[in-house]
Structure formats: structure tokens, C-alpha cells
């Protein structure tokens with residue numbers, strides 16, 4: 001099961017050996033694939049999500065493979081919950097080395113279709129939630145000399161796309177937060193980078209055909225990726241591991257496309 005989920009990923013090389021990491025939105029999709037790969041690379045994990053049952057199931061799976069795993073069920077947009085997620089790593093592992101700020105929702109629609117509520121929700125979770133978890137993570141990293149944060153931006157956080165009138169601007173926040181925090185904390189040993197995935201075959205994307213116009217949208221988006229396919233969660237997880245690891249020791253403020261060439265056009 002774990003091997004299937006990480007796709008092309010090979011045996012762990014210990015690139016995150018002993019590092020204490022928090023991953024938000026770990027129950028499904030990119031967050032889940034990242035948790036699996038982090039465990040394989042030797043990280044000690046706090047996996048967090050708003051959905052308790054699938055999160056606990058993931059944690060059980062990871063423990064069976066030998067990983068040290070803590071869980072926190074909570075909502076990243078709620079200040080106390082965000083703080084609990086970070087504190088869990090310090091309480092259990094004595095430090096925080098890595099945050100993957102991944103939790104998010106993806107409401108699709110043009111500016112006539114999405115509502116003010118859609119806007120508020122995506123800004124609360126993808127925007128405020130990322131701000132809060134980064135804020136508490138930086139506070140936790142400072143006493144031990146630094147760490148690495150990887151935020152989930154998107155191709156929609158670097159370029160315009162159709163039907164992303166609320167989601168796209170929220171991902172521009174991820175890009176902006178990454179660059180500003182990178183500069184703000186570079187001299188204190190904290191690196192802040194982002195990945196900008198193209199369309200990735202996660203649970204969210206697999207539900208698209210259930211939405212009006214969803215199938216057509218997905219087919220069109222697939223054609224827009226020069227590689228002629230959408231990506232797999234494990235392909236994003238690999239890039240996140242790199243940015244979180246010491247292999248990326250001189251990289252901060254970068255927004256790395258993981259998009260099959262989408263942004264190169």
C-alpha cells in the first residue's frame with residue numbers, strides 16, 4: 001500500500017533522518033503522500049488534519065512501517081488548533097525542524113460562480129491557516145537555530161488560470177508569504193520555500209467530474225500540461241522532501257514548479 005502511494009519513489013535515503021516535522025492536511029492527497037515519503041526518509045512526524053478518521057488510519061500505517069508519529073486533529077484556520085499542531089512536535093520530539101504548510105481547499109469557479117463565502121473560506125484555510133502555522137513554526141524553530149518551511153503554492157499562485165477567481169488569489173498569498181518570510185528569517189537559519197504544483201491527481205481532483213463542467217475542465221487542463229498528463233502526489237512529495245532537506249541548504253524564497261512544464265510555456 002505505501003509503495004503504491006509513493007509511486008516512483010525508491011527506498012528512503014535518510015534525507016530527513018531524525019528531523020521533527022509537522023505536515024498539515026496530511027489525511028489525503030499531496031499531504032498524505034508527503035507524510036509517507038517523509039517517514040521513509042527517516043523523519044519523526046506530527047501529521048495533522050481536520051478529518052480525524054483518515055488521519056488516524058494514516059498514522060497507524062506509518063507506525064507499522066516503523067515511523068514515530070503523532071497526530072493532531074484540528075483546523076489550520078483556528079489559531080489554537082494551529083498552535084497545537086506545532087506544539088505537538090516540540091512536546092513529543094523536543095524541537096521542530098520542518099513545517100509543510102499543505103492544508104487547503106480548492107473551490108473552482110469564475111468570478112461570477114464563486115461566492116463571497118467561497119472567498120472567505122479559501123482565504124481562511126489556504127491563507128490565514130498557512131500564515132498561522134508558519135507563524136507558530138518560526139517561533140518554535142528559533143530556539144534550536146532554525147529549520148525549513150515548505151508552503152503549498154500552485155501554478156495558480158504564479159499565473160492566471162480560468163475558473164480560479166478565489167482559489168488562485170489564495171495561492172498568490174502562499175507565493176507571497178513564502179518570499180516575504182524567506183527574507184524575514186534568512187539570517188536566523190530558517191529557510192522558506194514553496195512548491196507550485198500543476199494539476200495533481202489527488203482526491204480533490206478525482207472528485208472534479210462530479211461537479212458541473214468538471215470533466216471538461218479536467219480534460220482541458222490535462223492538455224495544457226506540456227507532458228500531456230497531470231501529476232501524481234508522490235511527484236510533489238519528492239520536491240517537498242528536497243526543499244525540506246539539507247540538500248537545499250542554500251535555497252530560500254524559491255517557488256519550485258512541479259508542473260510537467262506548464263509554467264514554461
Ligand SMILES: NC(=O)c1ccc[n+]([C@@H]2O[C@H](COP(=O)([O-])OP(=O)(O)OC[C@H]3O[C@@H](n4cnc5c(N)ncnc54)[C@H](O)[C@@H]3O)[C@@H](O)[C@H]2O)c1
Nearest residue numbers: 025027028029030050075076103104152154199200202204
Ligand atoms: N491537487 C492539485 O492539483 C493541487 C495543485 C496545486 C496545489 N495544490 C495544493 O496542495 C495542497 C493539498 O491539496 P490536495 O489536492 O492534496 O487536496 P486534498 O483535498 O486531496 O487534501 C487536502 C487535505 O487538507 C485537509 N484540510 C482541508 N481543510 C483543512 C483545515 N481547515 N484544516 C486542516 N486540514 C484541512 C483535508 O482534510 C485534506 O486531507 C493544497 O494547499 C492545494 O492548494 C493542489
